[in-house]
Structure formats: C-alpha cells, structure tokens
Amino acid sequence: MTNITKKPFFLLCKKVAERLKLRHIIIIGFLFRIAALTAMPNNQFPDSHTYIKAGAQLFENGVIVKHNVMPLYPILCGILNNFLLIKIADILFSVLTIYIIYQLSYIIFKKKTSALLSAFIAAVYPFFNFYATAALTETSYTLLLVSAFYMLYRQKFIIGAILLILSILERPTLDFAAPLIIFIFAYFVHKRSLSYSIKIVSYYIVIYILLFCPWWLHQYNKYDKFIRMNLADGIAWYSGNNPLNQSGSGVASDNGKPADVDFSLFAKIKDPYKQNQAMKKEAFDFIINNPDRFIKLAALKFCRLWRLYPYAPEYEKPLYIIISVTSYGSVLLFFLLSTASFIFIKKNRVFSKKLLPVFFLITYFTLVHMVLISSLRYRFPIEPFLIIIASYGFIFLFNKITKHNDQKAE
Numbered sequence: 001m002t003n004i005t006k007k008p009f010f011l012l013c014k015k016v017a018e019r020l021k022l023r024h025i026i027i028i029g030f031l032f033r034i035a036a037l038t039a040m041p042n043n044q045f046p047d048s049h050t051y052i053k054a055g056a057q058l059f060e061n062g063v064i065v066k067h068n069v070m071p072l073y074p075i076l077c078g079i080l081n082n083f084l085l086i087k088i089a090d091i092l093f094s095v096l097t098i099y100i101i102y103q104l105s106y107i108i109f110k111k112k113t114s115a116l117l118s119a120f121i122a123a124v125y126p127f128f129n130f131y132a133t134a135a136l137t138e139t140s141y142t143l144l145l146v147s148a149f150y151m152l153y154r155q156k157f158i159i160g161a162i163l164l165i166l167s168i169l170e171r172p173t174l175d176f177a178a179p180l181i182i183f184i185f186a187y188f189v190h191k192r193s194l195s196y197s198i199k200i201v202s203y204y205i206v207i208y209i210l211l212f213c214p215w216w217l218h219q220y221n222k223y224d225k226f227i228r229m230n231l232a233d234g235i236a237w238y239s240g241n242n243p244l245n246q247s248g249s250g251v252a253s254d255n256g257k258p259a260d261v262d263f264s265l266f267a268k269i270k271d272p273y274k275q276n277q278a279m280k281k282e283a284f285d286f287i288i289n290n291p292d293r294f295i296k297l298a299a300l301k302f303c304r305l306w307r308l309y310p311y312a313p314e315y316e317k318p319l320y321i322i323i324s325v326t327s328y329g330s331v332l333l334f335f336l337l338s339t340a341s342f343i344f345i346k347k348n349r350v351f352s353k354k355l356l357p358v359f360f361l362i363t364y365f366t367l368v369h370m371v372l373i374s375s376l377r378y379r380f381p382i383e384p385f386l387i388i389i390a391s392y393g394f395i396f397l398f399n400k401i402t403k404h405n406d407q408k409a410e
Contacts (some may be wrong), residue, residue, distance in 0.1 A: 022119060028124030029098045033091045036129040044083075047372065048135035052077045052086070063222055067272045069234035071215055072170035075138045083135060090139040091328055094132035097143045098122045104150045105388045108354060113250045117391040126327050131380060141170045142381045149357065149385075152185040161184070161204040165211045170230045173381075179204055184357045223273055231272055234279030238263075240301065240373040241294065242285040248300035248374045249311065301374035305366060306332070312375055328383075335386045338393025347403065348396070358385045 036043075054064045055078030064074060080086050104120035106112065122128055131138040146165035164178045173180070180200050186197035212228075219227035238261065240248070245260045263283070269275040287294045304311060309324035341348045342355065362382050370377045 020116060020120070022099070022116065025102075025116065025119045025123050026095060026098055028120070030091070030095050032124055032129050033094055037087060037091065037133045040133055041129075043130070043133045044135050047137075048083075051135070051137070052083070055083070063218065066231055067276070068235055070172060071218070072166060074142060076140070077135075078389065086135050087133050090135065091132045091141045092407055093140045093163075094128055094141060097128070097139070097146060097365075100143065100146045100150055101384050104153065104384075105391065106148055107153045108149065108388065109351070109392050111392065111395060114388075114392045114395045117395060121331065121387050121391060125331075125383075125387070126323050127380060127383065136168055136377075137379045138377060140315075141167055142384060144170065145174075145381050146384050149394045151363075152182065152357070155190055157182065157186065157200045158203065160206070161207050162211070164204075165208050169211065169215065171209070172363070173368060175229065177361070178208075181357055181360065184360055184363045188353055188356050214326075226280060227273070231276040234276035234283075235263075235370040237283035238279040241286045242369065243286065244298055247311065248297055248304045260398065298370040301326055301370045302366065304374040305369050305376075305379050308332075308377060318397075331383070331386050331390045334390035334393040334397075337397065338389045341396060351392075355389070358389070361385065 008025040014092050021278065039278050050066055050069060051073050054066045054069045054074035055076070057063060057065050057194075058074055059081075076089065077086055084170070101122045102115045105115035105118040109115070126265050130140075144163050144167040150158045151157075151160035151163060161182060164174060164181065168175050181381075182204050183197050183201050186192045186200045187194065192200075216226065216228070219230075220277055239245070242261050244258075244262055246258060247260055249260050251289060269278055294387065308329050309321040310316065342352045343349070364383060365378070369375075374405065
C-alpha cells in the first residue's frame, strides 16, 4: 500500500500549511466576509431593525423605548447610524475574532498547527461569514466572549471580567454564569487559592455594579422601578413553554410552518412590566402543570440547538443543507472525537481541567436554551470553542495516522 505521506496531494497540502501564516488567514477571512457582503447585500433580520431603532431612540431621546433589548449593540448602531457601516463594523469584529481564536487555541493547547487550523476554519466558516453581514449581536457578542476567555486564560482577571460584563450588556445569557466562570478559571485552571478565587469574584461583582449603574438608572427612569436587565425574559420563558410550542423555537410565525407561540393573550395588559410578569407566570404554570411536555420540549430544543442545518424554511434547501452539514457537521464530529480523547487517551487528559471553563460554557448554553427557546443562532457564540477543540482533535488524529503510515513504510 502506498504511504499516504508520500502522495503528491499530501505533500502539497503540507507545503501550503507550513507556509501559511496567521496574517494570510486573516486576509482570507476578510476577503470571504467582503464576498459575503457583496453576495448578500440585503442580509438582515427583523432584529436588525430593532437594534437600529433602539440606538436611534437612545441618541435622540435618551431612552430606549424597546423593552426587550440590552444597550450595548444599540449604542454601536446609534453611533454608526448607517446599515452599511454597522455591517462593516461587524465584519471587522468577525475578522478580529479569527485572531483571538488563534490566540485562544494556542494558549490552551500550545500547538501552532492546531491554532492555525482553528483560525483558518474561522476564516472560511459559512456561519461566521453569514452573521458578519447580518447586523445582529451574534458577531460582536462572540468577539466579547472569546476575548474574555482569552484574557482569563492569561490570568488577566480584571480585563476578563470587564469583557464578560460587556457581553451581558449586549446579551444577558451569562448573567448568572459569569461569576462561576471566573471562579473556575481562578481555582481550577490556574490553581489559585480559594480565598484568592473568591476575592477575584468579589472584584467582578464590584465592576459589574459600576458598569451596570448607567443601565439601571436608564431602566428606573423608564419604568419607575429597578429592572436589572430588560423585559425580554417573559418573552423567552413563554415562547419556549406554552401549549402551542411544537418545535422548540418559540416563533410566532415561521414562513408557513405552524406558529409556536401566541402573544395575543397578553395584549390587554398595557403595562410592560406587568405584561412581562404575566408571561413568566403563564410559562411557570405550564411547566408545573405539564412536566412531561416540558421534558419533551427540552429534548426538542436540544435537537434544535445542535441541529446540523437550519430549521427556517428559506434555508432548508439542498445547497444550504450541504454547506451546513459539511462545515458545522465536520466541526461537530471532530469536537466529539477530540472530547473523547480527553477522557480515554492518557496523553490528552491533561486538557480536561484546562478546558473545564469551556465545557461549562457549552453545557450552560445548552441547558439555558433547553429551558427557554432554541435556535442555531443561540449556538453561534459557542461555535468558536467547538472549532478550537475540533481542530486539536483533527491535528492529533492526523499526526497519529501519518506517524503510523511512516512506521509501516519503514
């Protein structure tokens, strides 16, 4: 049998990989995103207009009228005040994410080849390119999240804390988890003392209060009561836990597919705070009275979150399915193989504790969206971590195979 390591195609790939530099990958990523912007100039969602409108309201009147948004992305939209400029900013954020993914991979595994592969996948990954041109929070939020983890791996706890808090000011998903993430990094990853780890968490709480004070003041002036986040939690709870929900998505209208939620029940409640509370009460009552249905919906939401291709009808076409399954499916496969290696291969077990915050993050995101609502969009922020782990697994397996073939050739 011909040794694979001697084949011309293998030698060509190896030569290209050896000469490929991070700056080349970043340029490739930028060109891919510009191509995506050119190919999809009208790529936008209803949420995009919500953020732009919220930003305009904030800068014109000092108040965000929308009840279900956090302030950070609307502030960016208000500053730029132009759809194209917002998309260009997101493209630059997405390109910067490529660099952070490289650095994060290298600081975890200390393997340049694995880090370069992670960056290259991030550069050409279809979902990254798609969302870089969608004027949504996905891209900037993901940048904040991977940057926070990078800083925490470098033991820059204060910077990491600030970045995590900024991510919460954009999307509140990690509000309860962020202090735990910081503690896990300090105590388990960096082996600091319990007292030091608690002290770092206390610093986080102080910074959290300082950075959130302007938002709390805004919310108090708007509602005449203390609102710590926004009034989106009622929508999230009821959308995911109501009698109509059949798919786990919680979408009122999905282009011909059955609606998963009907908010008309709450239309008579004019006070937004009371309306939000009523939605949560209905959701909690549904869960308590229908535990079996809640568990089945949680399973559906799990499948929606980790689904190989989009659920929306406009993207359930052969081309999109092939692109999604080929790209994300490959990443998921090698992520699972790599994760298995951390358990069963002695050499790789050293990474288990080092990756504890990453697996905590992935588990937390999964559980949150199994309880609330689920979509591929909500998986997006953890995909850089899937790519980093998958790339290590691919390089590890590749080196094993080539080493085995070289030994056989000898």
